[in-house]
Amino acid sequence: MDINLAPQLDRRFAALADPVRRAILTRLAQGEATVGELGKPFGISQPAISKHLKVLEMAGLIEAGQAGAARPRRLKPEALRETEQWLAGLHALWVDSFDRLDAVLAQLQQPDPQG
Amino acid sequence: MSAQMPASDQSSTAPVFTIVRRFAAPRPLVWRAWTEAGLLGAWFGPKGAKTTVLSQDLRPGGRLHGRMEIAEHGVVHFRFVYREIAAPERLVWVHSFADAAGEVVSAPFLDAWPRELVTTVHFEEAAAATRVTLTSEPLGASAAEIAAFIDLMQGMEAGWGGGFETLDGLLAKLGG
Structure with a gap:
């Protein structure tokens, strides 16, 4: 029901609908982590993790840091x-x-x- | 020793917003104050607001349309679409900001305010008084998603320490 929420808020709740994404956020609540570190506990491929991270970024929930090539993700x-x-x-x-x-x-x- | 339920399991069933208040009046009177247009207008709204109920159709699917004059924001309209009217125990409506014609609009002065909030009010007799429990949840977001958000906020507070004192106080109140 997209029309029921302000657009940004709706994206945000939609991003939280997935248990893997919720787990990623829980992990990031403890501090920043690289894509590799985030993928490890779930045993899923890096492209799959990257896709989840993209959704979370679009929802304004996380951002990529500037530190080196690893660009660790952190909560916004x-x-x-x-x-x-x-x-x-x-x-x-x-x-x-x-x-x-x-x-x-x-x-x-x-x-x-x-x- | 009893097993402690993880916080996430507890909050996944809790509504996103709850407020409880005891009113020193018998339940039928409190019910009237929530459902009679003239009385509702006398109290509903933010601090300093002058509220007028423009129209009301008190039945499931019926609407209430009102206007509020708020010092720092001027005139804003709001509407209720009633879902459940079980006098004198339970009242449920979908709560939104509206335009002058009664159509839903986004919050006029807040970016991230849900467009529609399902608001549920329970009225319980407590001796000669009435205990009112009000819950509010964004329409269109599942309880699990909202609970995840609340958990996340709590997790950040625990992880980062400080900076979230307001939230801490808020959650303490909400948890009551």
């Missing part, structure tokens, strides 16, 4: 901060709303001034 913290931001925004929206709802409910329960 910005991607995670964006997610953190909308979760924080959602939290703020409901906390602000609930504070006002408290007041509305108190008002509804006030005894009738006539009575």
